[in-house]
Amino acid sequence: MSDDLKNQELEEELVEATEEEVVETVETTELSDLQARFDEVENKYLRAHAEMQNIQRRATEERQQLQKYRSQDLAKKVLPALDNLERALAVEGLTDDVKKGLEMTRDSLVQALKEEGVEEVAVETFDANYHMAVQTLAADDDHPADTIAQVFQKGYQLHDRLLRPAMVVVYS
Helix, strand or coil: CHHHHHHHHHHHHHHHHHHHHHHHHHHHHHHHHHHHHHHHHHHHHHHHHHHHHHHHHHHHHHHHHHHHCCCHHHHHHHHHHHHHHHHHHCCCCCCHHHHHHHHHHHHHHHHHHHHCCEEECCCCECCCCCEEEEEEECCCCCCCCCEEEEEEECCEEECCEEEECEEEEEEC
16 A cells, blocks of 8 residues: 555645646746737837827927028018118118118118018129029129129028029129
8 A cells, every 4th residue: 555655645746746837837828928918018108109209309390490480471571661662762862861761761670670580692602592693794804703793682581591582693
């Protein structure tokens, strides 16, 4: 009987050991499943977080652009009035008082535009990005090519954006 008892005890130990291995295997499988699920959820969270940051950054940039160029439409509508003031000042025979009044009006308008970031386009040498050649003249020794002979209408830009090119006569 002692052999039978030993065999029976060995069988019981073997069953207990197998049950423990099964439990460990099940626990390991559940743990790896949970870890995989956690990794998947964490990845989705990180992607969503990055997308939200991108949306916020784009919205901030868009607001800054809108703020920077908010006066563009108004400036385009005011520029013809400024041109008319310039033409009125060029008229011969104005009294000093009228001329002074026109100059003050022009200067205050130019100052208001400048405060909004609107500035005149420089007219030293011809640049097709800022100037529109409406006429060309032959270049000579005194007037090299791509120099501006005359400005018909001033050009303006708002910060780095061209509102209107300067209409010029160019030596070529």
